[in-house]
Amino acid sequence: MRVWVLVKLSLDTSQLRFSGDRILIEETPLRINDIDRNAVEEAVRLKERGIAKQVSILTVLKYPPLKDRVKEADGLIRQLLAMGADEAYVVADDALILTDPMVTSIVASEVLKANGYDIIITGEASIDGYSGQVPAMIAARLGIPVVTYVKELKVDNGIVTVRRDLDNETQVVDSRAPLVVSVTREINMPRIPTVIQIRLAIKKPIKLLTLNDINVRINKVINVKGIKAIQVSRRGIIIDSGSVEEKAEKLIEYLTKDNVLR
Amino acid sequence: MRLMILVILDKGNLGIIGVAQEVMEATGLTINALLLGNHEGINLGDYGVSKVYAINGSGLIDPAPLARFITNNFNDAKYIIMPDNKVYRTLSGYLSGLMNIPVIINPTDFKPPSFKVNAVGNRAIMELEVQRPVIIVAQAARFKPKQYSQGNKAMVTNVSVEPGSLKLINVEGKSISNVRIEEADIIVAVGRGFKSKDDLKLAIDLAEALGAQLGCSRPLAADLKWLSEEHWVGLSGHRVKPRLYIAVGISGQPQHLAGMMESGVVVVINIDKNAPFFKYCDYGVVEDLYRLLPALTRKIKERRR
Structure with a gap:
């Protein structure tokens, strides 16, 4: 089987840079969307079990400045190749900067159609956008089924059995490839590659694609008129001296003054 | 049209x-x-x-x-x-x-x-x-x-709609309690700083004294399953906006912070003075929760008398 993992290189929300109410997107580092590491791990395990013949990574870059991000992406994607993926495709084009999930799904579907696929795995959502829309969007565009929020995956005799973690229940569902699977963080513990694996990953291919290469033209349907930081100013008063009793006393004093204790 | x-x-x-x-x-x-x-x-x-x-x-x-x-x-x-x-x-x-x-x-x-x-x-x-x-x-x-x-x-x-191509093999219910953490006025939220499930008693006592609901970070609900998912605060858990949010033994991962950003007053209690959560608090107490919580609970009870 040919297995794909869709990975988002998110903005690292723990390292956001601000200037007043502006988020300095261009200066904020990227980070592999945490849950997509679980997706890569699951794909690599399929390969180790002899189910997947080839594991390919696909990412669509969303953040400026494009030239620097391509370099940054290379370093990040190498980590995933070191985990055991075989190759990667990075789609980078100015027309994709700050576009919405629908655009991601259009681009990803075209790359998948051009290359062939059996199982497409991705994280349930990204840490920055958190819409969780891309897996089902791609499934619809490819005309194949989708199972979302999967915390257990088995492939046996061509039957894909998953355990889906929904709000009020857990479903066990059978399906057949080709299909799209979105996974939760509980599905596995992503491996940390060894030094040798990291070194070997340098030789694995990363293919850089533009929209021209995949014959896609984007009409922006969502017009982003502005992005403003949510400014929460916290007082940041740290109580770190005195005995335990004194610290507790001090805290209660502050909270009483703020009128938040009943 | x-x-x-x-x-x-x-x-x-x-x-x-x-x-x-x-x-x-x-x-x-x-x-x-x-x-x-x-x-x-x-x-x-x-x-x-x-x-x-x-x-x-x-x-x-x-x-x-x-x-x-x-x-x-x-x-x-x-x-x-x-x-x-x-x-x-x-x-x-x-x-x-x-x-x-x-x-x-x-x-x-x-x-x-x-x-x-x-x-x-x-x-x-x-x-x-x-x-x-x-x-x-x-x-x-x-x-x-x-x-x-x-x-x-x-x-x-x-x-009517035709059936799909997925086959449902089994459904397991989840235990649903009456916790509605989104509507809580005060939340005491717990994280990996607690060494065992039994130790959560310290936070439960504080929550009771405050009339608060119990919240938690991802690992406690999703991995350790010490608390049900209704308690889970975060991007993939629940988004909350209480008047007072007290985070105990939670380091402050961005996904957790995203779920409680809209809270009123934020208190962080952690033994590690470098915990990232301290950057997003109104009051931070650097102390061992095992020592601070009992003292805090006792003083809050005394105060109400």
Whole structure:
């Protein structure tokens, strides 16, 4: 089987840079969307079990400045190749900067159609956008089924059995490839590659694609008129001296003054 | 082409009609509803819905057949509105793919065609404009639908949808308690700083003394399962906005912070003075929770006497 993992290189929300109410997107580092590491791990395990013949990574870059991000992406994607993926495709084009999930799904579907696929795995959502829309969007565009929020995956005799973690229940569902699977963080513990694996990953291919290469033209349907930081100013008063009793006393004093204790 | 609003819902999240009403008032379009599952005793006519299409049975295991049904029959919907949960979020994505229209998740403000949504891990507000038809996913519990008039009967048509290609093998229920952490006034939230499940007693005692609900970070609900998911605060758990949020033994991962950003006063208790959470607090106490919590609980009880 040919297995794909869709990975988002998110903005690292723990390292956001601000200037007043502006988020300095261009200066904020990227980070592999945490849950997509679980997706890569699951794909690599399929390969180790002899189910997947080839594991390919696909990412669509969303953040400026494009030239620097391509370099940054290379370093990040190498980590995933070191985990055991075989190759990667990075789609980078100015027309994709700050576009919405629908655009991601259009681009990803075209790359998948051009290359062939059996199982497409991705994280349930990204840490920055958190819409969780891309897996089902791609499934619809490819005309194949989708199972979302999967915390257990088995492939046996061509039957894909998953355990889906929904709000009020857990479903066990059978399906057949080709299909799209979105996974939760509980599905596995992503491996940390060894030094040798990291070194070997340098030789694995990363293919850089533009929209021209995949014959896609984007009409922006969502017009982003502005992005403003949510400014929460916290007082940041740290109580770190005195005995335990004194610290507790001090805290209660502050909270009483703020009128938040009943 | 006649345009309209299509709201998709089931008995458990009627609040979503409130969103459809706001869009109706802003645009003058009529509301049609697609009602999933049992619909006995629900008259959506009272809420300004003109036509109801009832789909009985079939849980939404495979979103594909329903998405195809909507695509074939509601091509004239300008706004497709549905509640926010994992099942509907799968449907919204599939529908977007079939209809080639975008999805807006949890708008905080909507004056079509303008919308505001939280973005960048809940750290920013993004203002959007969408001219095309759009799918809106919103939290039903945040809206209260208006009853326009009594006894206004909506026309109900029963429809059926073909089964999908996914096969449901088994369903396991989750234990659902009455915790509604989204509505809590005070929250005491616990994290990996607690060494065992039994030790949570220290936080439970504090919560009781404060009249607070118990919250937790991801590992406690998802990995260790010391608490049920109703307690889970975070991007993939619940988003909360209490008057007072006390985080005990939580380091402050961005995904957790995203779930409690809207809290009033934030207190952080952690033994590690370098815990990232200290950067986002009003009051931070650097102390061993095993020593601080008993003292705090005792003093709060004394104070109330």
